[in-house]
Amino acid sequence: MAKRLLPSLNRILVEKIVPPSKTSVGILLPEKSSKLNSGKIIAVGPGDRDRDGKLIPVSFKEGDVVLLPEYGGTQVKLAEKEYHLYRDDDIMGTLLD
Amino acid sequence: MAKRLLPSLNRILVEKIVPPSKTSVGILLPEKSSKLNSGKIIAVGPGDRDRDGKLIPVSFKEGDVVLLPEYGGTQVKLAEKEYHLYRDDDIMGTLLD
Amino acid sequence: MAKRLLPSLNRILVEKIVPPSKTSVGILLPEKSSKLNSGKIIAVGPGDRDRDGKLIPVSFKEGDVVLLPEYGGTQVKLAEKEYHLYRDDDIMGTLLD
Amino acid sequence: MAKRLLPSLNRILVEKIVPPSKTSVGILLPEKSSKLNSGKIIAVGPGDRDRDGKLIPVSFKEGDVVLLPEYGGTQVKLAEKEYHLYRDDDIMGTLLD
Amino acid sequence: MAKRLLPSLNRILVEKIVPPSKTSVGILLPEKSSKLNSGKIIAVGPGDRDRDGKLIPVSFKEGDVVLLPEYGGTQVKLAEKEYHLYRDDDIMGTLLD
Amino acid sequence: MAKRLLPSLNRILVEKIVPPSKTSVGILLPEKSSKLNSGKIIAVGPGDRDRDGKLIPVSFKEGDVVLLPEYGGTQVKLAEKEYHLYRDDDIMGTLLD
Amino acid sequence: MAKRLLPSLNRILVEKIVPPSKTSVGILLPEKSSKLNSGKIIAVGPGDRDRDGKLIPVSFKEGDVVLLPEYGGTQVKLAEKEYHLYRDDDIMGTLLD
Numbered sequence: 036m037a038k039r040l041l042p043s044l045n046r047i048l049v050e051k052i053v054p055p056s057k058t059s060v061g062i063l064l065p066e067k068s069s070k071l072n073s074g075k076i077i078a079v080g081p082g083d084r085d086r087d088g089k090l091i092p093v094s095f096k097e098g099d100v101v102l103l104p105e106y107g108g109t110q111v112k113l114a115e116k117e118y119h120l121y122r123d124d125d126i127m128g129t130l131l132d
Numbered sequence: 133m134a135k136r137l138l139p140s141l142n143r144i145l146v147e148k149i150v151p152p153s154k155t156s157v158g159i160l161l162p163e164k165s166s167k168l169n170s171g172k173i174i175a176v177g178p179g180d181r182d183r184d185g186k187l188i189p190v191s192f193k194e195g196d197v198v199l200l201p202e203y204g205g206t207q208v209k210l211a212e213k214e215y216h217l218y219r220d221d222d223i224m225g226t227l228l229d
Numbered sequence: 230m231a232k233r234l235l236p237s238l239n240r241i242l243v244e245k246i247v248p249p250s251k252t253s254v255g256i257l258l259p260e261k262s263s264k265l266n267s268g269k270i271i272a273v274g275p276g277d278r279d280r281d282g283k284l285i286p287v288s289f290k291e292g293d294v295v296l297l298p299e300y301g302g303t304q305v306k307l308a309e310k311e312y313h314l315y316r317d318d319d320i321m322g323t324l325l326d
Numbered sequence: 327m328a329k330r331l332l333p334s335l336n337r338i339l340v341e342k343i344v345p346p347s348k349t350s351v352g353i354l355l356p357e358k359s360s361k362l363n364s365g366k367i368i369a370v371g372p373g374d375r376d377r378d379g380k381l382i383p384v385s386f387k388e389g390d391v392v393l394l395p396e397y398g399g400t401q402v403k404l405a406e407k408e409y410h411l412y413r414d415d416d417i418m419g420t421l422l423d
Numbered sequence: 424m425a426k427r428l429l430p431s432l433n434r435i436l437v438e439k440i441v442p443p444s445k446t447s448v449g450i451l452l453p454e455k456s457s458k459l460n461s462g463k464i465i466a467v468g469p470g471d472r473d474r475d476g477k478l479i480p481v482s483f484k485e486g487d488v489v490l491l492p493e494y495g496g497t498q499v500k501l502a503e504k505e506y507h508l509y510r511d512d513d514i515m516g517t518l519l520d
Numbered sequence: 521m522a523k524r525l526l527p528s529l530n531r532i533l534v535e536k537i538v539p540p541s542k543t544s545v546g547i548l549l550p551e552k553s554s555k556l557n558s559g560k561i562i563a564v565g566p567g568d569r570d571r572d573g574k575l576i577p578v579s580f581k582e583g584d585v586v587l588l589p590e591y592g593g594t595q596v597k598l599a600e601k602e603y604h605l606y607r608d609d610d611i612m613g614t615l616l617d
Numbered sequence: 618m619a620k621r622l623l624p625s626l627n628r629i630l631v632e633k634i635v636p637p638s639k640t641s642v643g644i645l646l647p648e649k650s651s652k653l654n655s656g657k658i659i660a661v662g663p664g665d666r667d668r669d670g671k672l673i674p675v676s677f678k679e680g681d682v683v684l685l686p687e688y689g690g691t692q693v694k695l696a697e698k699e700y701h702l703y704r705d706d707d708i709m710g711t712l713l714d
Contacts, residue, residue: 037653037712040684043676044706071134071209080710081676088673091185094140094178102137102208109709111684112653120709124141127206127217128177130134168231168306188282191237191275199234199305221238224303224314225274227231265328265403285379288334288372296331296402318335321400321411322371324328362425362500382476385431385469393428393499415432418497418508419468421425459522459597479573482528482566490525490596515531515594515605516565518522556619556694576670579625579663587622587693609626612691612702613662615619 038114042080045093045123048111049074049103072103073130077118093123102127135211139177142190142220145208146171146200169200170227174215190220199224232308236274239287239317242305243268243297266297267324271312287317296321329405333371336384336414339402340365340394363394364421368409384414393418426502430468433481433511436499437462437491460491461518465506481511490515523599527565530578530608533596534559534588557588558615562603578608587612620696624662627675627705630693631656631685654685655712659700675705684709 042048051074076099082090095101104127108119139145148171173196179187192198201224205216236242245268270293276284289295298321302313333339342365367390373381386392395418399410430436439462464487470478483489492515496507527533536559561584567575580586589612593604624630633656658681664672677683686709690701 037655037682037714039713040710041713042710043708046709048710073134084673085185086183086668088667088671089185091181100134102134105206109686111709126140127143127208128137128139128145131136131138132134170231182282183280186282188278197231199231202303223237224240224305225234225236225242228233228235229231267328279379280377283379285375294328296328299400320334321337321402322331322333322339325330325332326328364425376476377474380476382472391425393425396497417431418434418499419428419430419436422427422429423425461522473573474571477573479569488522490522493594512529514528515596516525516527516533519524519526520522558619570670571668574670576666585619587619590691611625612628612693613622613624613630616621616623617619 040078040111040113040118042078042120044080045083045091046080047076047093047095047121047123047126048078049101049108049119049121049126050077050116051103051119052100071130072105073100074103074119075100080123083123095123095126095129100130102130137175137208137210137215139175139217141177142180142188143177144173144190144192144218144220144223145175146198146205146216146218146223147174147213148200148216149197168227169202170197171200171216172197177220180220192220192223192226197227199227234272234305234307234312236272236314238274239277239285240274241270241287241289241315241317241320242272243295243302243313243315243320244271244310245297245313246294265324266299267294268297268313269294274317277317289317289320289323294324296324331369331402331404331409333369333411335371336374336382337371338367338384338386338412338414338417339369340392340399340410340412340417341368341407342394342410343391362421363396364391365394365410366391371414374414386414386417386420391421393421428466428499428501428506430466430508432468433471433479434468435464435481435483435509435511435514436466437489437496437507437509437514438465438504439491439507440488459518460493461488462491462507463488468511471511483511483514483517488518490518525563525596525598525603527563527605529565530568530576531565532561532578532580532606532608532611533563534586534593534604534606534611535562535601536588536604537585556615557590558585559588559604560585565608568608580608580611580614585615587615622660622693622695622700624660624702626662627665627673628662629658629675629677629703629705629708630660631683631690631701631703631708632659632698633685633701634682653712654687655682656685656701657682662705665705677705677708677711682712684712 040048076095076097079093082092085091104125108121111118137145173192173194176190179189182188201222205218208215270289270291273287276286279285298319302315305312331339367386367388370384373383376382395416399412402409428436464483464485467481470480473479492513496509499506499508525533561580561582564578567577570576589610593606596603622630658677658679661675664674667673686707690703693700693702
């Protein structure tokens with residue numbers, strides 16, 4: 036079974052960050068802390084091609100924590116884990132602490 | 133939890149300016165003073181790419197007070213505060229006093 | 230409260246010319262004299278960008294009296310006065326006496 | 327009141343040619359002679375802009391008698407007379423006697 | 424009344440070829456001989472403009488007998504005769520005997 | 521009556537290959553052998569024009585046996601025989617034995 | 618009957634990988650192991666053409682195991698075997714073990 040995916044063109048493979056609904060000691064967090072739709076980038080494609088066939092590199096790199104759109108993205112299962120594929124221009128920005 | 137967002141491409145992070153519905157001494161302002169849909173720019177993306185892959189810088193900069201469209205924009209919550217993301221060409225102009 | 234707007238891209242700020250429904254001495258004008266949808270240009274944006282990111286200047290300048298399309302335009306209120314924003318290519322021409 | 331219009335971009339101001347429904351001596355013409363939708367060009371815009379911002383001149387000039395599309399065009403009233411605005415590429419050709 | 428039309432851009436003036444439903448001696452032809460939708464080109468426009476404003480000549484010339492699309496085309500009456508206007512790229516090919 | 525068609529632009533004239541439903545000795549073939557929608561190319565156009573007006577040659581040549589899309593194509597009758605016109609990019613590939 | 622297909626433009630011929638619903642010794646696999654929609658590339662087209670008519674090579678090569686979109690693709694039967702045709706940009710990435 037396939038374990039790795041090299042995304043094509045400007046596709047980006049993202050592992051969604053699931054907000055903990057309970058802390059490790061069992062305390063329920065207030066609801067508003069789970070609102071941000073974020074993910075970690077696992078792999079990026081080589082980029083889309085411009086009109087002359089040259090590659091336009093994607094805006095993100097492996098390891099980036101990013102803000103995802105509320106809708107869209109394609110679910111992919113690799114080695115029993117769930118990922119999502121987005122197009123480079125659908126990802127809304129990089130999140131920093 | 134993420135505290136900062138670097139918008140991608142020509143996206144612009146805006147904090148909406150909420151018109152005071154009451155003055156600090158409790159006097160209700162007339163309704164028409166609250167009509168303008170404005171915001172302050174918190175962060176701007178590097179710009180969209182043209183057909184040759186070069187970046188086209190956005191029209192606004194951090195700190196600008198801008199006129200926002202009545203509809204559109206994506207709500208984002210960062211460090212318990214609410215922001216909106218717009219595309220550069222959806223923002224209608226810069227507001228000056 | 231904001232008093233001035235610098236329109237972005239190829240946006241144009243227009244003050245609509247309201248035809249007088251009565252003359253100053255109270256005579257009602259015949260209905261057909263109020264048909265033309267015109268306005269005075271208050272401010273123009275720097276222009277849209279072409280594929281290479283260069284600015285294409287707008288076709289009108291501050292002070293021009295122009296023919297407006299019947300529909301469209303975005304209402305904006307600045308310092309208690311009402312204006313409309315149009316895109317450069319939606320304005321149909323310059324009116325001369 | 328405005329008496330002249332300088333059309334913008336590739337807009338063309340046309341005065342429609344109304345076919346006489348009766349001849350000057352009162353004879354009713356057969357219906358089929360009134361079918362052609364034609365007009366005389368009163369003013370032309372400087373032309374649309376190509377991708378590099380250069381003007382592409384319009385295909386017609388002032389005084390041309392042209393074939394108009396059955397639908398479309400925007401009605402404009404100037405100095406009590408009725409005109410129509412068309413885009414350069416909506417006008418179907420030049421009519422010659 | 425107008426007798427000639429110079430088509431604009433890539434427009435092409437066509438006189439449809441009406442298949443004879445009866446031969447001159449009154450014999451009814453079998454139905455299948457009337458299926459082809461063809462026409463003779465009367466006049467061609469100078470061609471459409473490319474992005475740089477240069478004319479792209481049309482693919483057909485006056486006198487060509489062409490295959491017309493089943494739908495589309497604009498009916499035009501000139502000097503009591505009926506014609507049709509097509510865009511260059513709507514005409515499907517040249518018919519040869 | 522027209523016997524030949526020179527397709528315009530990137531149009532391609534195809535004669536569909538009708539799979540024999542019975543062999544010459546009267547044996548009914550199993551149904552699955554008739555599934556492929558194929559045709560033989562009779563004539564090709566000079567190609568579509570790019571943005572600069574230059575011709576882009578079509579991908580196929582006279583005599584090629586090709587895979588046709590399930591839907592689309594325009595039926596044409598020439599000299600009592602039935603053909604179909606396709607656009608170059610609608611034909612899915614070349615079939616080889 | 619046709620045995621091989623050379624895809625045109627940026628079309629890619631894929632043989633879908635059917636996940637075994639039972640192992641060779643008859644043990645039923647858990648359902649989640651069959652979720653990935655993958656295929657093996659059998660043949661690739663020469664690539665699409667850019668605005669200047671030059672070929673843009675496809676992103677995949679014969680033998681690649683790829684991730685297919687959930688919907689789309691055209692079913693093709695060659696020599697009693699079933700294949701699917703995809704456009705280069707519809708294939709989501711290359712799968713590696």
